[in-house]
Amino acid sequence: MLWTEKYRPKTLNEVLGNGKQKKEIETWVSSWKNKIPQKPLLLVGPPGIGKTTLAHIIAKEFSEYIELNASDKRSYDIIMNTVGESSTTRSFFNDDYKLIILDEVDGIHGNDDRGGARAIGQIIDKSKHPLILIANDFYSKRIATIKNKSQVVKMQKVHTNSLNAFLKKIAHNEGIKADPVAIKELAKRSTGDVRSAINTFEVIADEKKTFEMEDLDIISKKDDRLTIFDSLRTVLKSKTPKKVKDAMFIEEDPTLIMEYIAENIPREYEKKNEIKKAYENISKADLYFGRARNSRNYGYWKYASDFMGIGVSLSKKDTYKKFTKLTSPTSFSYLSKTRGKRNLRDKIAEKMSKKLHISHSVAISMFPYFEIIFENDEDAYDISDFLELDDDEIKRFRKKKIPKKVINAKEKEKIKNREEKKKIEIEKGIYIKKKQDTSTKTKKSPDTTQVKPEEKTKKDLKSQNEKNTKKTGKEKKKELLKDINEKNTKKAEENPKKEKLKDRKKTEDNAQKSLFNF
Amino acid sequence: MNGPWVEKYRPQTLDDIVGQDHIVKRLEKYVDEESMPNLMFTGPAGVGKTTTALALVKLILGEYWRQNFLELNASDARGIETVRNDIKNFCRLKPVGTPFRIVFLDEVDNMTKDAQHALRREMEMYTKTATFILSCNYSSKIIDPIQSRCAIFRFTPIKGQDILKRLEKIAKNENYEYDTEALETIVYFAEGDMRKSINMLQSAASEGEKITNDAVYDVVSKARPEDINSMITKALSGDFMGARTLLRENMVLHGTSGEDMVTQIYQDISKRVMDEKMDGKIYMDLMEYLADCDFRIREGANPRIQLEALLTKFL
Numbered sequence: 001m002l003w004t005e006k007y008r009p010k011t012l013n014e015v016l017g018n019g020k021q022k023k024e025i026e027t028w029v030s031s032w033k034n035k036i037p038q039k040p041l042l043l044v045g046p047p048g049i050g051k052t053t054l055a056h057i058i059a060k061e062f063s064e065y066i067e068l069n070a071s072d073k074r075s076y077d078i079i080m081n082t083v084g085e086s087s088t089t090r091s092f093f094n095d096d097y098k099l100i101i102l103d104e105v106d107g108i109h110g111n112d113d114r115g116g117a118r119a120i121g122q123i124i125d126k127s128k129h130p131l132i133l134i135a136n137d138f139y140s141k142r143i144a145t146i147k148n149k150s151q152v153v154k155m156q157k158v159h160t161n162s163l164n165a166f167l168k169k170i171a172h173n174e175g176i177k178a179d180p181v182a183i184k185e186l187a188k189r190s191t192g193d194v195r196s197a198i199n200t201f202e203v204i205a206d207e208k209k210t211f212e213m214e215d216l217d218i219i220s221k222k223d224d225r226l227t228i229f230d231s232l233r234t235v236l237k238s239k240t241p242k243k244v245k246d247a248m249f250i251e252e253d254p255t256l257i258m259e260y261i262a263e264n265i266p267r268e269y270e271k272k273n274e275i276k277k278a279y280e281n282i283s284k285a286d287l288y289f290g291r292a293r294n295s296r297n298y299g300y301w302k303y304a305s306d307f308m309g310i311g312v313s314l315s316k317k318d319t320y321k322k323f324t325k326l327t328s329p330t331s332f333s334y335l336s337k338t339r340g341k342r343n344l345r346d347k348i349a350e351k352m353s354k355k356l357h358i359s360h361s362v363a364i365s366m367f368p369y370f371e372i373i374f375e376n377d378e379d380a381y382d383i384s385d386f387l388e389l390d391d392d393e394i395k396r397f398r399k400k401k402i403p404k405k406v407i408n409a410k411e412k413e414k415i416k417n418r419e420e421k422k423k424i425e426i427e428k429g430i431y432i433k434k435k436q437d438t439s440t441k442t443k444k445s446p447d448t449t450q451v452k453p454e455e456k457t458k459k460d461l462k463s464q465n466e467k468n469t470k471k472t473g474k475e476k477k478k479e480l481l482k483d484i485n486e487k488n489t490k491k492a493e494e495n496p497k498k499e500k501l502k503d504r505k506k507t508e509d510n511a512q513k514s515l516f517n518f
Numbered sequence: 519m520n521g522p523w524v525e526k527y528r529p530q531t532l533d534d535i536v537g538q539d540h541i542v543k544r545l546e547k548y549v550d551e552e553s554m555p556n557l558m559f560t561g562p563a564g565v566g567k568t569t570t571a572l573a574l575v576k577l578i579l580g581e582y583w584r585q586n587f588l589e590l591n592a593s594d595a596r597g598i599e600t601v602r603n604d605i606k607n608f609c610r611l612k613p614v615g616t617p618f619r620i621v622f623l624d625e626v627d628n629m630t631k632d633a634q635h636a637l638r639r640e641m642e643m644y645t646k647t648a649t650f651i652l653s654c655n656y657s658s659k660i661i662d663p664i665q666s667r668c669a670i671f672r673f674t675p676i677k678g679q680d681i682l683k684r685l686e687k688i689a690k691n692e693n694y695e696y697d698t699e700a701l702e703t704i705v706y707f708a709e710g711d712m713r714k715s716i717n718m719l720q721s722a723a724s725e726g727e728k729i730t731n732d733a734v735y736d737v738v739s740k741a742r743p744e745d746i747n748s749m750i751t752k753a754l755s756g757d758f759m760g761a762r763t764l765l766r767e768n769m770v771l772h773g774t775s776g777e778d779m780v781t782q783i784y785q786d787i788s789k790r791v792m793d794e795k796m797d798g799k800i801y802m803d804l805m806e807y808l809a810d811c812d813f814r815i816r817e818g819a820n821p822r823i824q825l826e827a828l829l830t831k832f833l
Binding site: 255258259262266272273275276279280282283286287289290291293294330331334335338341342345353355356357358359360361362364365366367368369370371372373375376379382383385386387 | 520521524525528563568572624625628631718724737741756758759766767770771773774775778811814817818820827828830831833
C-alpha cells in the first residue's frame with residue numbers, strides 16, 4: 001500500500017494544519033445535518049495539502065456521494081448526465097442528502113469540456129444536495145463565477161513544523177532510522193506539499209529503512225530540473241565547457257534560451273569586444289536555428305547550442321565577480337507593452353491594404369510619408385476620408401485634430417460634387433430611363449447602365465476634348481461633365497423642341513431594336 | 519477620388535503601365551487569346567507588379583472582373599489555413615460570365631515553405647476553374663514546383679527617365695508648379711520604385727504651393743526614420759543597450775522589416791562616409807559585417823537577433 005494511502009487522514013482532526021478552515025467545514029456539515037441547506041463549499045489551495053482528502057472525510061458523514069474529477073472528460077452533457085439529475089431530485093422515502101464532489105473545477109478545459117463551466121453553474125443554482133467544489137488556483141478565471149455563488153474556504157500550505165512531526169511519525173511507524181536533520185530538510189523542501197513529502201520519503205526510505213541527508217541530494221537533483229535562469233547563469237558566469245554543456249540540457253525551447261542569453265549579455269559582460277564576441281556567437285547560433293527550420297534538419301541545433309552556450313561563455317576574458325540582475329527577454333515584454341500601438345498600426349495597415357492593394361508591410365512603409373502629408377489639413381482630410389480612418393487612426397499621423405473649418409469646407413465640397421453628379425446623372429437619366437422603358441429588362445446593375453451613356457457622350461465630345469486627352473480619368477470626367485452641362489443647357493436654350501424630337505427618335509429606334517429581340 | 523496619389527494615379531490599363539513594355543506585350547497576347555497560364559511576377563517593390571495584375575485582370579475578365587477575382591496578401595499575419603480556405607471557397611465556384619476566375623496572391627515569397635507546398639496543391643486542384651497570378655520580390659524564395667507551374671515575368675526597376683515623365687504628368691495634373699531638379703532628386707532617391715517616388719512627390723507637394731528641391735530633401739530626411747541615425751550614433755559611442763532598445767522599437771513597434779533595416783543602416787553609414795564623418799577603413803569593416811548580416815537574414819536567421827549582433831560591431 002502506498003504511504004500516501006496508508007497515512008491518509010481518516011478524520012478531520014488527522015488532517016494537518018488549517019485549523020480555522022476545518023472548523024468552518026465542520027459548521028457547514030452540521031448545518032446540512034440539521035437540514036439547513038448551505039451554499040456550496042469551494043475549497044481552494046495548492047496541491048497536496050488535503051483538499052480531496054477533506055472532501056472524502058466529509059463524504060462519510062452523508063449516506064451517499066458522487067464524485068467527478070479532472071480525469072473525467074467534463075463537457076456539459078457528461079456533467080449534467082452524471083451529476084445534474086441526481087443533484088436536483090430528492091428521494092421520496094429517504095430523507096438523506098447525497099454529497100456531490102467536483103474536483104479540480106479550475107481545470108475544466110475551454111474546448112474539450114465545452115459547456116462544462118456552464119453545467120457546474122447550473123448545478124450550483126439548482127442543487128438540493130450538499131456540493132463541494134475543489135480548485136487549485138484562487139485567481140483562475142474559470143472559477144470566477146463559481147466563487148460568487150459559493151462559500152470559499154482558502155486552504156493554506158501545511159507548516160514545516162507540523163509536516164516535520166508527521167514525517168517523524170511515519171518514520172517511527174515504518175521502523176526507519178532517520179536523521180532528524182534530513183527529515184526537517186525534506187519537510188522544508190516540500191514547501192507545504194504533504195503528498196510530495198510522503199512520496200519522496202517512501203521512495204528513498206522504504207527499502208533501505210534509513211534516511212540521511214545524502215539521500216535527499218540524489219532525489220532533489222533528479223527532481224529539480226534546471227530552470228532557464230540556472231542555465232543562463234552558468235553560461236554567463238562559468239568558463240568551463242563541460243559545465244556549460246551540461247547546463248544547456250534543459251527542457252525549454254532552445255531559441256527561447258538564446259533570447260535569454262542574448263538579452264543578458266550586455267548586462268553581465270562589460271568589455272566591448274566581449275559583447276562583440278558573445279553576440280557573434282549568438283548570431284551564429286541563430287543562423288543554425290534558421291537553417292534547421294528551413295531544412296527541417298534539427299541536427300543543426302547541436303551547433304546552435306554550442307555557439308550560444310560554450311561560445312558565449314568563452315567570450316569573456318575573466319569571470320565577473322559581481323551580482324547581475326538577470327531578466328527575461330525585454331523584446332517579449334516590449335511586445336505586450338506596445339500591443340495597443342501595434343493594434344492601431346495593424347488596423348490602419350488593414351484599411352490601406354484593402355484600398356491600395358498592398359500588403360501590410362508595404363502599407364506600414366508608407367507611414368512616414370503619410371506623417372508628412374497629414375501635416376497639410378486638406379490632404380489629411382482627403383486621405384483619411386478615402387481610407388475611412390477614424391479619429392484615433394488619424395491621430396497616428398498627426399497630433400492635432402483636423403480643423404473643423406477644413407472639415408466643413410471639405411464636406412460642403414463633397415455635397416456639392418455629389419449634387420453636380422446627380423445633376424449630370426439626371427441629364428443622363430433621360431437617356432437611361434428611356435433605355436429602360438424600351439428594354440423591358442430591369443436594371444441589372446447600376447454599373448452597366450451608367451457606363452454606356454457615358455461612352456456615348458464621350459464619343460460626341462471627343463473632338464472637343466482633344467486638348468484634355470492627356471489628363472487623367474478623373475479630371476477628364478469632370479471636364480467632360482462640365483462640357484455636357486454647358487452643351488445641354490445651350491442646346492436646350494437654342495432649340496428645345498429639336499432636342500426633344502431627337503430623343504424621341506432615339507427611343508423609337510431602341511424600341512424597334514428591342515422588339516426584334518423578342 | 520482624392521485618396522493618396524499612388525492609388526489615384528495607378529495605371530488602369532496595360533498600355534498606361536510605365537517601363538515594362540516587354541512584359542505588357544506578352545500579356546496582351548493572353549488577352550487576345552482569352553486564356554492564360556499561371557503567372558508569376560517577380561521584381562523589386564514599386565515597379566508595377568500589382569498594377570499590372572489588376573489591369574490584366576480587368577482586361578481579361580471584362581465587366582465581371584470583380585466577381586471573378588480574388589486578391590490575397592499571402593504574407594500578412596493570416597495563417598495559411600485562412601489563405602487556403604479563401605482560395606478553396608473561391609475556386610470551388612464556377613466562373614460567372616468569364617472563361618475562368620483569377621486568384622492574385624501578393625508577396626508569396628514571404629510564405630513559409632510549408633504554406634507554399636499547400637498552395638501548390640491548390641494550384642493543381644483547380645486548374646480548370648482558376649488561374650493564379652503570384653507576385654514576389656525574389657523568385658529564389660519560391661519552391662521549384664510552384665515556379666515550374668508558372669510563366670515567370672521579371673519586372674525591372676523603372677528607368678529614371680520614365681519615372682520623371684510620370685511625376686511631371688502628375689504634378690501638372692494636380693496643378694503644382696515644380697522644379698525639374700526637385701523631381702530629379704526624387705528619382706535619385708526612389709531607386710526605380712514608382713510607389714516611393716509618388717509618395718515622395720505628394721509629401722513634398724503637401725508642404726507648399728511649389729514642389730522645390732528643398733522640400734524634397736526635407737521629405738527624404740523626415741521619411742527616413744531618424745531613429746536609425748541616433749541608433750547608429752548611440753552604438754558608435756558605445757551605448758549598446760540604448761542602441762538595442764531603439765532597434766527593438768523600430769522593428770517591433772514600427773514593424774520595420776529586417777531587410778529595410780539593413781538598407782537604412784547601409785544608407786546611413788554611406789552618408790557618414792560621404793560626409794567624411796566616418797573613417798573609410800571603419801566603413802569598409804562595418805559594410806562587410808552588414809553584408810554578412812544581410813546574407814544571414816536571407817538565409818532564414820532571425821532578423822532582430824542578427825541586427826542586434828550587427829550593432830555590437832559598431833561599438
